[in-house]
Each structure stands twice: as structure tokens, then as C-alpha cells.
């Protein structure tokens with residue numbers, strides 16, 4: 001105050017009046033003489049009880065909403081997992097009793113169960129991230145090999161849609177620390193969107209490039225593109241270019257918001273460039289660092305493979321293919 005001659009605020013204080021809490025903001029206001037010298041000061045207490053109470057109320061409400069969403073989503077998940085296991089059991093144990101017609105109906109149930117599981121998983125992840133409970137299990141992994149594996153694993157879906165899927169990298173091997181499961185989720189979302197929004201006969205490219213201090217992974221499509229005025233909303237929760245019920249593609253608009261959160265959590269960045277009717281390019285930048293914790297070879301083997309297959313089925317459940325492609329579809333199912 002001596003130097004600035006301006007009011008100074010002290011930390012808010014909390015008092016009790018007949019059992020009720022009251023809050024004050026304290027302001028010291030300097031009294032200046034005509035020579036701009038401080039001759040005294042006034043202590044002005046400002047009652048901010050209503051403000052504090054309202055803030056607490058809003059915070060409690062937000063916490064309650066998050067807890068409610070988390071627990072209700074959890075309740076949705078349990079029966080979905082039971083339905084999914086029962087379907088799996090039916091497909092393996094009653095294999096010979098199922099007619100083609102029943103199999104077709106079962107596939108519909110399965111695809112829609114996966115869609116619901118996808119939604120529930122995404123909502124649970126968002127709730128976990130917002131509550132600060134996101135856990136990263138970073139391991140040193142060959143990002144080129146993982147990206148190639150993920151791309152190859154979804155090539156059948158691209159084939160079904162008549163979309164060409166191409167992978168390239170400027171380096172054979174590059175080891176960096178990543179959370180493999182989160183990275184799979186990021187790539188599967190970007191790839192399923194690219195395939196979903198690219199028409200038959202066009203291409204999707206996945207490119208890995210090494211740069212000074214980071215690795216760049218591009219998912220480039222030649223699809224419908226994103227209008228300029230919508231490009232900032234697609235990373236927001238429930239942000240969709242076309243959210244009408246009559247839209248061409250299925251989806252909930254939360255995949256990319258989760259992708260953004262996962263990339264952030266891994267210390268990376270994601271950007272998008274797009275032109276309507278030309279295509280979109282999503283670029284993920286991941287830091288070129290390695291962790292000392294766990295070695296590159298500490299792989300989960302079968303568990304990784306099964307998780308990837310399951311994750312692909314769930315992530316691609318939003319894409320409906322031509323009914324005439326039933327034969328090809330059967331190959332994917334098996």
C-alpha cells in the first residue's frame with residue numbers, strides 16, 4: 001500500500017454469529033493527503049456471505065451431479081456386461097442351434113450392446129478424469145509398431161466400407177513412454193471417425209513422423225470434412241457437426257472430448273485441420289520421452305491382444321455397414 005497507494009485486500013475471514021457462519025472480505029483503503037502521502041487508512045469489511053454460500057451451493061450441486069452421473073452410469077454398465085457375456089455364451093455354446101436368421105438378430109443385439117458399452121465407458125472415463133482419478137500406466141513402447149498394429153487391426157472395417165487405409169512412417173522403430181490402452185482408445189476413435197466420415201472409394205492415411213522432442217501421428221482422411229464454424233466445438237462434450245436425429249452417421253459426440261483429455265494427460269497435444277468436402281487431418285503430438293519405471297518388453301501379451309480386439313468391436317460399433325456385406329461381416333464377427 002505504501003508504494004502503490006491503492007487499496008489492499010486481506011485474506012477473507014470466517015466468523016460465527018449465533019451458530020451461523022458469516023464471511024467478510026477485508027479491504028484496507030489508504031487515506032492520502034494532498035501530497036499523495038498516506039496519513040491513515042480505513043478498514044472496510046465487505047459482507048460476502050451470500051456470495052460464498054452461493055458458490056458452495058453451486059459446487060455441491062456440481063459434485064452431486066457428477067456423483068449421480070457416475071453411479072447411474074455404473075448401474076447401466078452391470079446389465080450390459082451380463083447381456084454381452086450371455087451373447088458370447090450363446091454364440092459359443094449354442095453355435096449349432098442358431099439359424100442364420102437368429103444369428104443376424106443376435107449380431108444386431110451385439111452391435112447395439114457394444115454401442116451402449118462404448119457410451120457408458122466414455123461417460124465413466126470422463127467422470128473419472130473430472131474427479132482427478134485418471135490413472136496412466138506409462139511404459140516404453142515402440143510407437144511405430146503399435147500404430148501400425150492398430151491400423152492393420154481395423155483395416156477390415158475400412159475394407160467393408162470400401163475405404164483404402166494406408167500406413168506410413170519415417171522411421172522403423174521409435175520407443176517412447178505411452179499409456180498403451182489410452183493410446184489405443186485415441187487412435188481407434190480417430191480411425192473410426194475417419195472411416196465413418198469418408199465415402200466409399202476414398203482413402204484414409206495414418207502417418208508417424210519423428211520431430212525434435214516429439215512424435216507426430218497423423219490420421220488424414222478424404223471425407224466430408226468439418227465446417228469452419230464447427231471446428232472448435234468437436235472437442236467439446238456432445239459436440240457434433242450434425243446432431244439431428246436424421247444424421248447420416250451414428251455417434252454421441254463424446255469420443256473426441258475424451259481423446260483430448262487422454263492426449264493432455266499424456267503430456268501431448270492434438271490439432272485438427274479440415275476443409276469441407278476435401279477431408280480432415282487430426283494430428284496427435286506426443287512427447288519424445290521414456291520412462292524409467294517399466295521396460296519396453298514388459299508386454300501383457302494375450303491380454304493386450306484381447307483388449308485391442310474388444311476395444312475395436314466397441315469403438316467401431318457406431319458404423320453400420322451395407323446389409324449386403326453380411327458375408328464379410330461374418331468374418332469380422334469370428
Ligand code: ADP
Pocket residue numbers: 189193194197221223224225226234239240241242250251252253254255256257280
Ligand atoms: P461421435 O463420432 O461419436 O459423434 P466424436 O466426439 O468422436 O463423436 O466426434 C464429434 C463430431 O466431430 C462428429 O459427430 C463429427 O461431426 C465430427 N468429426 C469427427 N471426426 C471427423 C472426421 N474425420 N470427418 C468429419 N467430421 C468429423
